[in-house]
Amino acid sequence: MSTKEKITFVEFEKPSLKAGKYTFTTKQEVKIDNTVLVAPESEGKNTIHFGVKGDLFRLNPLFVHSTFPPENGDGVYEDVLPHIILNKATLPWEYSADTISTKRDESDLPWLGLVVFNENQIAQNPGAEDNDTLIQEKMPTIAEAEEMGVGEDHLMEDEEKKKTCQTITVPRDLIEQFFPRKEELKWLTHVRKVSTVDKEDSINAKGVLEDGEKTATFSAIMANRLPDRNTTSVVYLVSLHGREDDLPKKTGTVSIKSGTTLEEPTHLTFVYLKKWTFYTQPALGRIHDYLATESKLIPATYKLPSENVTDPSLKRYLSDGFIPANHFTLKKDQMISWYRSPLIPFKSETENFDRDKTLYTSPDAATLYDKNVGMFNVTYAAAWKLGQLLTLRNSRISQKIYLSKSKLKENAKRNFDIEELQADSNLRQSPLDFNEQVIHKLNVAIENAAPQSLTSKSNKAFDQIENQFIGAKSNDLVGTNYTVRDNMIDSYHTLMINRTEELGKSIDFSNEEETKGFQEFENKIFRVFTDLRKELNPNVKEKYLKKYKAILKGNKGTDQLVLKDSEDRKEWHNEQDFLIQTTKEGLNGSVLSSKSSDPVITTDVDPDITQWFADLKLLKGVPLSYIIPSMDLVPFESLRFFYLDGDWMNALLDGANSIGDSTKLDSTLAQVQADTVRKSSTKRAFDARNEVPLNGFVKTNTEEPVSGILLHSQVVDDWPGLEIAGYANSSDDKLPLLRMEKLREGVIICLFSGELDSVAIQEPTEGVHYGFRNHVDNVHVIALKDPRGKRPNGQSAKEVNLSVTNSLLFRNWKKDGPRVINFDHLKGIIKTAVIVSYYNRGSGYNYNNAEFAVQMIRRMHRVNIQLKDK
Template sequence: MTTHPTEQSAPADDTPVAFYDHLLPGIEAGRYRITVEQQLPAEQLPGARLDPVEQIVDVRAAQFRLDPAWVHAVYPAAHSQGPFNGLLPHITLNPTALPWERESFTAGVQNPGRAPWLALLLFGEGELPGDPNALGTTASVTIRALLDGDAAVSGPVLDRDAVDPTLLDTPCQVVDVPGELLAQLLPQPSDLAFLAHVRTGGKDAAPVEGQDSRPGQDAHAVITTARFPGAGRGRYVAHLVSLEGHTPPGPQADGKPVRLVSLHSWTFTSCPQSGDGFGRLAGRFVPGNGEHSAAPLRPAPAADSGLPDELGTLLEQGMVPMTHITESGERALAWYSGPFLPRVAPELPRPADGHFPDADGLLLHEPHTGTFATGYACAWNVGRALALADPGFSTTLVRLRHQGRLRRATDRQYATYRRQLFLSAPSTGPAPRMAARMAPRAAALTPREQFEELLRGDALDALAPTLGIPEDDEPRPRTVRAAPAAYRLDAPKRSSAPPQASPDAREAAAWLAKLRTLSGVPFDCLVPDQRMLPPESLRLFHVDRGWLDALLDGARSLDRHPGADATTDAELDELLNGQGTVPAAGLLLRSALVPGWPTLRVEARTASGTTPVEVIRREALGADVLLMLFEKMPDRLTISEPHQGLHFGVDDQGNVALRSLAPGEVGRPLGRSVPVGADPALTVTTPAGARVLDIGRLAARLAEDVKPGSPLSPAEFAVQLVRAPEQLTLTFEGTTR
C-alpha cells in the first residue's frame, strides 16, 4: 500500500463550485401597507370616486432565533483545535436567502450595497464580560424584554407591531459586547457585503460570470468574519449576530455595551502545534503510522502475545473469541465473525430449499480449537429480531405468506376440479380412451370427489364460471352433451406472462434490500471488539455475503413453512435480485474528521483512477464513525475537504494568492500574491491584540491586480480569499479482490 498526498491547489475551471454575490428575496421581511385606489374617468358621475382601501401585511422571517437544522456547517468545527491562525472562521447556512431577508442597521440607516443583516463576530478569552473563558455562554431574555430595552445596555430599536405577538414571551439568546470592542471588530457598513456570499456545489454548478445568473442546486449562504484567530494558543467563540435595529458601531459617548441577538455560536481552540487540522488528521492514515494507518479490519494479536499459530491465524481472518451461552445455559468459548472481514469469505453452503430455517443450522464447528463459530447463527437471530421489532414489515410478510398459501390452495383445488371434470367427460371421441387409462386413479377418489363426478350437463354449465372454465364461443343445444372446452384435450392454456408482484411483495423486498445494507444492525455485531477500530483509524474490509444471507433468512423466517411458502420465497428472491447491488466491500473511518467535516468527501476508484466504485451506503454511525459500503473493493481512496467546506484566509506566509476572474478560468492561480499579514494597512492589530482585516482596503487592493478599473463584487472577493481544500489519496496494491 502506498500513499500519494496532493498539495493544495486552487479550484480549476472544472471545479464544481460557484460563487454568487447574494440571493435577494422577492420581498424583505417587515410590515407593509398596501393601499388600493380606484377612480373612474368620468368624475362627475355619482359614485365615480371610491374611498381608498388599506391593508397591513406582515412578511415574517427568522429574526430572534435560528433553527439549528439551518446551520449546514461551521469552520473551524465546534470544539476542535488546530492551527487556525491564518484562517477566517465562517458559517454555512442552508436557507440561501437568509442573510438578505432583513435590513442591517435599520435604526435610520439605509442598507448600503446589499449588506446582510447577519454578521459573524469572533471573540477571544477575556473579551466578553459575560463569557470571559470564551465557552459560548449567552444570556437568555424574552423578546418582549429585548424590545422594551435595558437602561444599562444599548439594544436594538425594532417595531414591536411587526413582531409576531405569540413570540413576545419566548426566549432568545443575547451577548453584551463592549462598544469599543464592537467598533474594532465589525467592518464599516459599506464593507459588510464582502463578508457574505452564496456558494453552490455539485455537477450542475457554474462559475461566476455575472450577476444575472441564479444559484443552482446545493446552494448555501456563507458568512465570514473579518478577524483572524491569534498566533498563540487560545480559545475563541464565534457568534452569528443580528445587526437589525442597531446603529453602525463607533465611539459611544455613554460607554454602554451593545446587546446583540446571538442566533448561533460555537467554540474552538487555535493552537499552531495541534494535530487536529484536516491535513494532520488525514495524514495519520498513511503507512507507517501504527494503528492509525489504513489497514484491514481485524483483531490482530500483539507481537509479544505468544499465541499459537492456529489462534493467530483465526485472529488474522477476523475471528474474535467471545463467551458463548448454550441453550442449556452453559458458558463456553466460541468464535465470532461479523459481516466485515479482512479477507474474501468462502461461500456458505445453502440448504436444499435455499434458506436456513433456524440459527442452529448455522453453528459451524471450528476444528482447530474444538469450538463453534457463531457468526452466521448470530446474523440469523439478529435478522429475526429486527423483523419482529418492525410491526409494519412483520405484518406485511405474514400477510404475504398467507396470500401465497391461499393462491397455492386455490390452484390445487382448481387442478382437482379440472381432473374430475375430465374424468367425467362423455363417452364419445378420444375422451373415453383417456378416461379408461385414468380409471385406476378414478377408483381412488374420495367420496366428495365421486360426488363431483355426478355433476353433468346443466349443472356443469352453471358451475363453469365459478370454476373459471371458459365457455364455448357458440351456444350449443342442451340436448347435445358435447364435452366442454374445460376438459377438451385442446383446452386454452393460461397466459405464460409472469404475474406482476403484489404490493406486499414489493414492500417486503424493499425492506429486506435495506436490511441487506446492514441498516439497523447493532454496531457491536459489525465491530465486535473496539480494538479493531481504534480512535483516528481507517479500516477496510470485505463484506461476507453468507453473513448477509443468514441475516435475511432470519428476517424472512417469520411464519415460514418451507413447503407451503416455496412460491413466496421464490418471488421474494426474484424481487431482491432487482433491488440494487449487494455490498461487497467497505470502510470504517473513526476520526475527528467525521464530526468536524459532516460532508467529508471520500471517493473510491479502481486501479486506473478513472472509474468510480459505486457507493451503496454511506452513514455516520455515532459521533465519530463513518461507514461506507461499496460494490467492490476499491484500489484507490481520496479523502478531501468538501467543496462547501472551502475556507478563507492567507497562506503560511500571510499572503493572499491571486486567482483569475476571467470567464472559464475562475479560480486559476495567477502566480502572484498580495502580502496581507505583514501589511498594517490591510491587517489591523487592535489595542487588545486582535488581528482584523480592513475589508474595504483589501478589496480595493485586490481589485488593482485582478480587475483593474473595476471594484470587486462579494463573490469575486470570496474567490480571492479561498484556500483550496486539502486531500489525501491512498492507493492499495495487491489487495485481495
C-alpha cells in the same frame, strides 16, 4: 454543475419575502369605452394584512451545518478567517441591517455577522470590578432584550417573549475595533452550491437535481479578524437587524442614531445566535495533519491483530475477522462462541451481492460447530435472527410481507390442476388437503411419544409415524408429479425436525440410555425420509439428496446443523437451489391449470418491501454492535478496509423474509417470490444515491463485490460534510458510492460497488476556508485565481501570489494589535490585482462578493490513501 465543478459561488439567495409585516391591497376598476367609472373609495378595494415569521432571537441548531475552525478545535488557524456554514441558504437575508424599514425589502444587506474576540476579553465573573472594559454575556427574556435596543419582532406573541435569549453587552471601543462595518457585511456573506456525490447519505438526500447531478445550497458568513496565536478565540454570530447606525464607520467612529437626545451610551447590547471557541497554536489543524501524521492510520483490513497468537486454529479465526463473544442459550447457559460482523477482511465466497440462493431457514440451521476448537460459530445465526427481529419490530413491513406470502399461497392453491394430477393415480383430493391430513397424523404420533420414557416409546412413536406415512405413500402418492410429492415430503420432514427438536429439549443427555434412544430415533427419521425420496423420485440426482438432513446434535437442548467442511456447505447450497427450481417447475409447469389467469409468482413487489430489503442490504437499521462488535477492530485515528460478507447479508434477509413461514412449503414458496424481491431490492439499494447516471462513472454492477472503509477519526466530527471517494485500479476508475453515514461519534462507514483499491478523503467543499496562503514579516500572501477558469498566460496549475502589506490589510495596524481586516481596502486591492494579472488591465471583470470569496479561499486539503493490506 458537472462532476469537476464541485462548487459554485453565488452573491446571495434572498427569500421570496423577508420576515416582517405585509399589506396586500387589490383594487377593481370598471371601464366603459375607456372611461373609468368613478366609485366610492371603499368599493372595489380589498386589503389583506399578513406576516412572514422569522426568528431574530434564536437559531435552530439544525440550520448550522458546520463551523471553522471546528468547535473546541486546536490547531494552526492564525492565517484563516473563521466562518460558519448554514444549511438554510436564505437565512442571512431574511432580515436586513438597514435602519430604515423601507429599504429592507429590497436590500441585499445581510443581518448576521461574525465577531471574534479573545477569551480574556470576555467577563468570567459577573460582579467583577473590571467588567466595564469586558464583554458581558447575559440571558434576558426576549422582552427585556427588546428594551435594550437589540431590535423588535412585531409578530411575536407576548407569551413567547417571556422566553430567554442570549446577548452580549460590548464596550463601544471594542465595537469600533472588532465589529464589521456596514459596507463590509455584503462582502462577508455569500452562497455556495456544491455537489453531494461524495457526501453522507443525509446530505445527499437533501440535494436538488441540477444538470444531471445532485447539489446542495449553503450560505457562508466569514469573520473579519484573524485569530491570535497561542490564544483561545471566542466567535459570536450576532444579529445586526436594523443596527447599521451602531456599526463602525470608515472613519473608525461609532455613530449615534439620528433623533436621539440621550447621552452617548458606553456599551451596546447585541443578541447572539451561536457561539463557539477554538485554540490557535503551531500544531495540527488541517485534515492532512490529522490523517497523514497518525501512525495508527496506516490502512489495514477489518480484523483483530493475530501476530502474537500461536495456536493455528485461533489464529485462523482472528485472521478471518472473528471475535470471541459471549453466547447465552435459551436455557440461559453461557458459553463463548465465534462471531464475525458483515464486514470481513477478504473477498466473500458468495458469488455476488445479488445472489438469489437461500442459505438458511432458521437460526439453528445457521449455527456452525468447529470440533477442532470446541466452539460454535453463531455469525449467520445472529444475522438471521436479527433480520427477523428487525422486521417484526416494523409492524407495517412485517404485515405486508405476511399478506404477500398469503396471496402467493392462495394463488398456488387456485392454480394446481387437480384433474391433471389425478390422471396417473388414485388420488381423489387436493394434494394440499392431503398434506394437512398427514401433518395432523404426524403431530398426533409425535405427541404420543412421552419424553420421560423415551427409550421404550421412541420406537413405538416412530412405528406409528412410519406406518401412517408409508401407508399414505403406497396408496396416494405413487404416480403424482414428483415436484408436488417432493414439496409434500419436505413439509413432513420439516415437521418431524421441529417436533423432534421439541422432544430433544426435554432429554437428559447425562443419561446414556436416553441419549442413545434419542439418537436412534433421529437416525430412523432421517432414513425413512431419505428412502422415501429415493423410492418416489427416482429421477432426482443422488447428490441433491444424500446431504438433505438436519442431524440434531444434542447439546443441552440446543440443536445445530453441522456443516463440517466446504463440501457440506456446497451440497447444502445445491439442495437449496434444487428446491427453489423444482418448486418453480411445479408451480409454473405441468401442474398449472391452463385455464387459470392468476399468476402464481407475483412479479409486482410492494415498493415498501423492496425498500426495506434494500436498506438491510446496505446495513441500514442494523445495530452498531453487530457491525462493530468490538471497538478494538477500528481504534481511534484508524482506517479499516473491508468487504461485505454476502453470506451474512443473505442470512439477514432470510431472517427478514421468514415472517409468516410455518412449514417447508411456506418457505419454499417464499423463496420463489424472493427471486423477484431480491433483484428489485438490490437494484434499489444500488440506485439509492445514484438517481441519474453519474458523469464519468462506470455503471453500477450488482455482480461486483461490495467493499468499503470504516474511518474512526477526529476529522469525522470536526469536518461535517466530509467527502470520501473510492477508486479501483486508478484515480480515474471511480467507484459508485452506495452508502456513507456516520455510525457514532467519530466513526463513519462507506460502502462502494466494486473492489476498492484506494480512497481519497477531502475537506468539505462547502466549508472551504478563507484566509491567506501564509504571512512573512510585514506582509500576508493571497493566492489569486483566474475568474475565467484559466491560469495566467495559459499556464496550468499555477496561481498568482498577491502580497499585501499589513498597514493596508488591517485596521489601525499595530505589531502586537488585533488583526482585523480592512475589507474596504482589501477588496479594492484584489480587484486591481485580478484585472492586471488576468485581463491585461482591460475591463470585463464582474466583481462582486461571490468573486471576492473565490479569491479569498484557501486550497482544500485532500489525502489519498492506498490500500496496502489486501
